[in-house]
Amino acid sequence: MGVEAGMSDLTNPPDASRLIDGLRDTGYNFNTAAADVIDNSIAAEATVVNVQIAITEEGRKFVYFGDNGHGMTAEDLFGAMRYGAKPREDLASLGKFGLGLKTASTSVCKCLTVISRRNVSDNLAKLSWDLDHVHEINSWEMVRDAVSIDEQEIFDDLCGEKGTLVIWSKCDRLLQKDYAQPGGAQEKAAIKRLTEKLAEHVALVYHRFLDRNDVRAGNVSIFVGGKEVAPWNPFFPSRSEQVLGEIKQKLECEIEDGSVHQAYLRAWILPHTKDCSPAEKEQIKHANNRQGFYVFRENRLIHNGGWLGIHGWGAMEPHMSLLRIEFDFDHHLDEAFMVDVKKSRILLDPALEEYVQKLISPIRREADSRFRRRSQEVIAGKGIDHTSSNNSISQSPTVKKPTVIEADAATNTAVVSNHQGPSIRLKVPVEDRVKPENIYVDAVDNIHSGGLWEPSLRSTTDSGHVVGVRINKHHDFYQKIYQRASSSGYSVEGMDLLLWAFAAAEQNHSNPELQSVFEDIRDEVSSNLRKLLRDIELPDDGDRLSGDESVDE
Numbered sequence: 001m002g003v004e005a006g007m008s009d010l011t012n013p014p015d016a017s018r019l020i021d022g023l024r025d026t027g028y029n030f031n032t033a034a035a036d037v038i039d040n041s042i043a044a045e046a047t048v049v050n051v052q053i054a055i056t057e058e059g060r061k062f063v064y065f066g067d068n069g070h071g072m073t074a075e076d077l078f079g080a081m082r083y084g085a086k087p088r089e090d091l092a093s094l095g096k097f098g099l100g101l102k103t104a105s106t107s108v109c110k111c112l113t114v115i116s117r118r119n120v121s122d123n124l125a126k127l128s129w130d131l132d133h134v135h136e137i138n139s140w141e142m143v144r145d146a147v148s149i150d151e152q153e154i155f156d157d158l159c160g161e162k163g164t165l166v167i168w169s170k171c172d173r174l175l176q177k178d179y180a181q182p183g184g185a186q187e188k189a190a191i192k193r194l195t196e197k198l199a200e201h202v203a204l205v206y207h208r209f210l211d212r213n214d215v216r217a218g219n220v221s222i223f224v225g226g227k228e229v230a231p232w233n234p235f236f237p238s239r240s241e242q243v244l245g246e247i248k249q250k251l252e253c254e255i256e257d258g259s260v261h262q263a264y265l266r267a268w269i270l271p272h273t274k275d276c277s278p279a280e281k282e283q284i285k286h287a288n289n290r291q292g293f294y295v296f297r298e299n300r301l302i303h304n305g306g307w308l309g310i311h312g313w314g315a316m317e318p319h320m321s322l323l324r325i326e327f328d329f330d331h332h333l334d335e336a337f338m339v340d341v342k343k344s345r346i347l348l349d350p351a352l353e354e355y356v357q358k359l360i361s362p363i364r365r366e367a368d369s370r371f372r373r374r375s376q377e378v379i380a381g382k383g384i385d386h387t388s389s390n391n392s393i394s395q396s397p398t399v400k401k402p403t404v405i406e407a408d409a410a411t412n413t414a415v416v417s418n419h420q421g422p423s424i425r426l427k428v429p430v431e432d433r434v435k436p437e438n439i440y441v442d443a444v445d446n447i448h449s450g451g452l453w454e455p456s457l458r459s460t461t462d463s464g465h466v467v468g469v470r471i472n473k474h475h476d477f478y479q480k481i482y483q484r485a486s487s488s489g490y491s492v493e494g495m496d497l498l499l500w501a502f503a504a505a506e507q508n509h510s511n512p513e514l515q516s517v518f519e520d521i522r523d524e525v526s527s528n529l530r531k532l533l534r535d536i537e538l539p540d541d542g543d544r545l546s547g548d549e550s551v552d553e
Contacts, residue, residue, distance in 0.1 A: 017135045020106070023083075023099075028107035030174065030194065031201040036104035037065045037166050038202070039300065042209065042220055044069025049222045050158040051198065053174075055191050059182020061175075063108070063168040066158020072116040074125035081114060081127050081142060101166070102129060110170035115151060120161040124152070132170070199224040200232070205301045207231035217299035234294055234304070234324055235268040236284045239276075243267050243363055253329075253352065255336050263329040265356070267363045270322045272374040288316050293325045295346055297334070308348055310357050313364075318537055319375075323367035325360065375538045376474055384486045386441045389496035393440040401504040407457045407465040414457050414465070420511040427515065428507070429456040429470065436460050440468050441496045443482075447472040451526040455503035469503035471496075475526060476533040484539050 028036070034051065041049045046069035054062045072080060079085055083102055105112040106129065113128040128143040147155075155165045168174075175194070179187040202224060203210065208217040210231035222229045235242075244267040251263040273286045292313075295303040307313035329337060337346035348356065393399075402418035409430040416424050434442070439458055447454055452475045458468035471478060485491035506518045 015138070016140045017138045020129075020131060020134050020140075023103050024106050024173075026103050026107065028104050030108060031198055033104035033107050034063070034065070034198055035201065035205050036100040038206070038222065040101055040166075041065065041067035041069055041164070042206075042218075042300075044071070044164065045218075046163065047220060048160075049220060051202075051222070051224045052158065053191055053195050053198075053225065055183060055188060057183045059179070059184075059187060060169075061171040061191070063171065063174070064154060064158060065166040066155065066163065068160050068163040071118040071122075071162045071164055072125065073118055073122070076118075077114060077116055077125045077127055081129065083140075105129075105166070105168055106131060108171055108173050109168035110172055111168070113151075113167040113169065114164065115147060115155055115167070116164040117162055122162075124155065126151075130170075195225040199227065199229050202229045203232040204234060204304065207233050207301070208296070208299045232283075232285075234285075234290065235266075235326060236270060236280075237268070239280065239284075240268040240270045240324075243269055243366065244359075248359060251352070251355070253333055253336050255333065259332070261330070261332040261336075263327065263333060265328075265359070266326040267360065268324045268326065269363075269367050269370060270324065272322065272371065274374060274378050286321060288318055288321050291316060291320045291323055293327050295327045296329070298330055299328075303346060308346070308353075310348070310353055313357070317368075319368045319371040320364065322371050323364060372538070376479055382483065382486070384443060384482055384492060386443065386492065386496055387437050388493045389441045389500070390437055390439055392493065392497060393500060399501075399504065400508055401467045402508045404457055404465045404467075407459070407463075409462075416507065418508045418510070420509065420514070424511050426507065426510060426512070429454065430465065431456060431458045431468075432462045434458045434460055434468075439466065441471065441500055442468065443471045443473050443478065445473055447474075449523065450475070451522050452477050452529060453499045453503065453526075454522065455507050457507075467500075467504045467507055469496075469500045471499060472526075475530070476536075477526075477529045479538060480533050480536050 038049055038051070044067060046067035048068045050064070050066040052064040052066075054064070080101065084099060085101075101114075102112065110131040111128060113126065115124050115126045117124050124147045126145065126147050128145065130143050133143055134141065151165070151167070154167075155163075159165055175187070175190050179190070181187070202222050206220065206222060206229075208214045208231075209220040210222060210229060211233065212219055214231075244265060249265055251265060252260050253263055254260050270284055270286070271280070273281060273284075276284060276286075290305050292306045293303065293308050294301060294305070295308075306316070336349065402416040402424075405415040405417060405423065407414040407430045409432045412427060412430050414426050414428050414430055416426060418424055439460060442458075447470060451472060453469050453471050456468045456470050457465040459465040471482075473479075482492065482495065485495070506522075510518055
C-alpha cells in the first residue's frame with residue numbers, strides 16, 4: 001500500500017470510537033473497577049471515601065465516589081482525564097499507569113464524570129468522557145458541562161468542602177442481566193446485593209488502611225452505601241500461627257538497573273474450623289478458594305487466593321485450606337513482578353518461583369498434616385453404629401472359630417483350642433468388661449500398629465471371652481469408606497462381618513509361629529488399602545449415604 005504524495009508524517013492516531021470501546025474490555029469486574037477509583041482517592045491523601053450506588057424509579061443507575069482528598073484544579077483535572085496521564089510525583093502511589101480511572105470506569109458505564117476542587121473558595125472543575133459523544137464525532141473529545149444543582153449537593157454530601165467526586169452514569173454494565181421491570185423490586189434487590197459484595201471486597205483489599213491499629217498503612221475511613229466498612233484481615237493473626245522464620249521472610253530481588261529491593265513473605269496456618277467458635281468462623285471465613293497467596297502492593301491487596309501458577313500447585317485442595325501466604329512488595333518491584341493495569345495480578349520470575357516453591361513446600365506439608373490430623377480426629381469422633389453386626393454374630397453360633405480355654409487381660413495372652421491343636425497359647429489383645437453391644441465388633445482409637453483391624457478376645461465380665469475384632473478408627477478405610485456408608489446399615493454390617501470373619505479365621509488357624517505371618521498379612525492389606533485410598537478426600541456430612549441411597553429399589 002503506497003504512501004500518498006506529500007505524506008511524510010508517520011503519526012497514526014487510533015480510531016477514537018473503536019479504541020475507546022475496546023478499552024472497556026480490559027478485564028475489570030465491578031469490584032475491581034470500583035477499587036481502582038478508590039485507589040485514586042487514597043493517592044490523593046483522602047481520609048474519608050464515600051461510595052454510593054443509586055437507582056431511579058425508571059431504572060437509571062448511578063455510582064458515586066466522593067473523597068475529601070486534596071482535589072484538583074481545572075488544569076490538574078484535564079491531565080488526570082487524559083488516557084495515559086502523566087506519572088504521579090509520588091511513585092509509591094496506588095495509581096500506576098494513568099489508565100485506571102478511565103478504563104475502570106468505562107468498563108461499567110458509558111459516561112464518566114469527574115468534579116473536583118482544591119479549596120472551598122475555588123469553583124468546581126468538571127469534565128466528562130461520554131462514549132456516545134466520542135462515537136458521534138469519532139474524536140478524543142471530552143465534554144465540559146456546567147455543574148448541576150444536584151451534582152453540587154452530591155459533592156457537598158460525599159466530599160465536603162474540597163476533594164473529588166467521580167460519577168458513573170449510563171451504567172450499561174453495572175448488573176449482569178437486564179430486568180423486565182427497570183427500577184423494580186428485583187433490580188433494586190440486585191443493587192443491594194452489589195453494594196454488599198463491594199463492601200466485602202473493600203474490607204479485604206484495604207484492610208490495612210481501615211485497621212486503626214495497623215501502622216503499615218495510613219488510615220482511611222471508607223463508607224459503602226452509607227455504612228462504614230470494617231477491615232477483614234484474612235490471616236486472623238489473633239489465632240493463626242505464623243510459621244515462616246524471620247530470616248526466611250525477606251526476599252531480595254535485583255531489578256534491571258542493578259538495584260536490590262525487598263519483598264516479604266509470611267505464612268499463616270489458620271485454626272481448623274472444628275476448633276473455632278461461631279464468631280471466629282465468621283471472622284476467618286474458611287473456604288477452599290481462600291487458600292494460597294495474598295499479594296500486597298504498597299499495602300493494597302492486588303491478588304487473593306490461589307497459588308500464582310507455581311508448578312504443581314495449581315489445584316485448590318481442601319486440605320490446603322488452612323494455609324494463607326502474605327506476600328508484600330512496593331512500587332520498585334512493579335516491573336519485576338509484571339503488575340498489570342488492573343493491579344490484580346503478578347507474574348513470578350522462574351528463578352523466584354523456584355525459590356518460593358522450595359521455601360513454602362515444607363509449610364504446605366505442615367498445613368496439610370494439621371488439616372488431615374484434625375479432620376481425622378473429628379471423623380473418628382463421629383459414631384458408627386455396629387449394633388446390627390454384633391447381633392448378627394451372636395445369633396450365628398455355628399460359625400467356625402476357636403474355643404477359648406483361658407484369657408488374661410493383664411498379659412494379653414490366651415490359650416485356645418483351634419485347628420492347630422487343643423492348647424495353643426497366643427499373644428492377643430484381651431479385653432474385660434466390654435459393653436455388650438460391642439462384644440464382637442468395636443471401633444477403637446488405640447491400634448498403634450496402624451492396621452485396619454486386629455483380632456481380640458473379649459468379655460462383658462472377666463471370663464467367658466469370645467472372638468472379637470477391633471477396627472481402627474484412624475485408618476483411611478474407616479475414615480473414608482465406613483464414614484461414607486455410615487447411614488447404610490447393610491454396608492456397615494457387611495464390612496464388619498467380613499473383618500470379624502478374618503479375625504475368627506486367623507485365631508482358628510494360628511499358633512505362635514504363624515501369628516507373625518498373619519500379622520504381616522494384616523499389615524500388608526492395611527498398607528495397600530491406605531495407598532489405594534490416598535487420592536480420595538475425607539468425607540464431609542454431604543458425603544454420607546442417606547437411607548434412600550443405601551438400598552437398590
